Amino acid sequence: MIKPEQSDITLGFIPLTDSAPLIVAKELGFFEQWGLNVTLQKQNSWATLRDKLHAGVLDAAQMLAPMPIASALGLGSSPANVITPLVLSLNGNAITISEALLQEVLKENNIANITLPMAGYLLQKVIDKRRNRGLPKLKFATVFPYSCHFYQLRDWLKASKVDLDNVEMVVVPPVSMVACLESGEIDGFCVGGPWNAKAVRAGIGMTALTSFDIWQDSPEKVLGLLESFHQKNPNTVLLLCAALKQACAWLESVPNRFEAARLLCQPAYLDAALDVIAPSLLGSCLTHKSLPPRSIPSYNQFSVSNNGCINQPELVRGEWLIKHMVSAGQIPPDITIPLDLVGRVFRPDIYQKMRLLIADQAEQFYRRSG
Template sequence: MNSTNIHNIEHNKRNISLGFMPLTDCAPLVIAHELGFFESQGLNVTLKKQYSWATMRDKLHAGVLDAAQFLAPMPIASTLGLSGPAVNVIAPMVLSQNGNGITISMALYEEIKFVHQRHHIDLPISAALLKPVIEARKKASKQTDTKLRFATVYPHSCHYYQLLTWFEQNGVNKDDVDIVIIPPASMVEALQSDDIDGFCVGGPWNAKAVRDGVGVTGATSCDIWPDMPEKVLAMKQSWQEQHPETTKALIIALQQACDWLATVANRFEAARILSRHTYLDLHLSVIAPSLIGSCLVHHQLSPRHIPSYNRFALDGNDTINKPELFHGEWLLSQMVKHQHIPAEVKLEALIDSVFRQDIYQQAFAEHDAFATPTKVTPLKSTKMVP
């Protein structure tokens, strides 16, 4: 594949600040940087690690970040001014599908087994098993607040809506459960200290809870919403309009990275890279499982085989990376359903303006189909700013 026209890039922007969250599915950004895909498109990208989605959002809105890895519903929320000022943020590319898990504490797991008189619990775990626990706690609530408490990472996230779907599909009233917002990297500590009874988060935090013996991963996004967008490339619409060629170059480089991640062997190599201090700074044993289709469940049980646990691309000519309008409409329907969007807001043409498949398609309009590397290539030195 030919590089984006360098002459055009010179009239746009070469030096890019790109925000990412230290999660397993930041892999496309890290691989595009480490394997030189950004550089081959004439870009000098600095990856900037963030620790909360609200901080990532605020820095993108303020122009501190040129572009960022976002949760799929976040550009919709930004554009509508949910949880902050309205800023027109677009998503011209999907970076990944799936990747989340619902993990409960060992104490809750044992309580469920005791209440139901079971030696083991079938997987995926049904939220219906929580109902007698919830009822027992209701009876004790006169003395203290004993509601089950679950955490997600951001109010307008697939995690939040997947958790509510898990409850709803199994007859659990969301009003009987407290839901709090905690940054991804703080989830395991909160579970271990009994501040929460469970969480919905992306990797590697579910696997770490299992490896540490403090949690049981009972369900994944593949069980609840299979193959829906999870992370997207996000930028302000005004920034894209000022730098259209730079945007195309970013998309092309990230597509190369996503396609490189289509094979399991490459994803294992990606796990090794992600384990570095500059990225996730965690052991390979908690990063690699979801990337190779293995869902750790319990420290004494065999993993579940979930081939699409983390999905970045498809083999063949089909793509998951174009931001499909029906996916955006599905996410919007969840936001409406759970009353995150005021009834008076006009939603006509909103998804067309946010999920910009036209920009994605334009990025490849002038280029022939390219062959994705199938072998691990020599790595570039890392340039990363905290």
């Protein structure tokens, strides 16, 4: 097996259900099997994680799929050549509204219940009432400006012809979402697990729909690292990808996912109860304290989907994310998008080298055992 140029690695993550590949790789010894000594560092916000990666405090990190592109373009920070050689997960987000907003929606629409997934147009009468009475706008939180959460929330509202100017969108760290919903600071949020399930368990919200209901099988989390780190440590990057790819494959088994939920509960990781972490991993979306869960088999995807293997960072996915950034007005007119930007950020070439490494290791194992 190839040797890593740097065996000690600091890997950043945000406490979310889809950080499972990193935690599984650590707890089950996959990093060690590939010759790496990885320290997982929990971060409170995506902005903090990004800044630490840019500064070299973190060697690599779990990132939101649009973040490496945003870094390369210098959106929200100084430009940094961040690349992604591996997609860690698809889907995983959901939109939850507060119990107060739920009751307001029922009253203004003169209905007794809501069919799930919830149609965004049901918010319109609430929006109109607040505007006519001079009341504050509906306030929804997402986790980061350059996130699938932000674009999914926009697409859900736009699909129902809701004027986005009549809704306020703010950024709140994932771990603070439930507290902000409970205090009334926000009326709803789009966030990854387990925070939607935690709001439902606490009886303070209803999960209206999942990201799978909006975008089916879209990249959500990726492995991010500086191109300069890759240039100095190409073998290390291949080994890191191999360990995480192994963890993603391990997570495709339902029994394994329950074990993963148990691992994620630990204080060093999500520090949350099993009954809020496990559901999405098992394809169950908790909806409301008085309603049954919804079956969403693809709520969290880590290795395969209906379209096959998901872990390769395909260029078409990067181009699709850039279109959403442009649509959201996040890329100023004075910024020219280089034609080769996606190819510099999304790196299927590294992914393919990693696959050859895994195949070579498997062949050597069979030769030794045969």
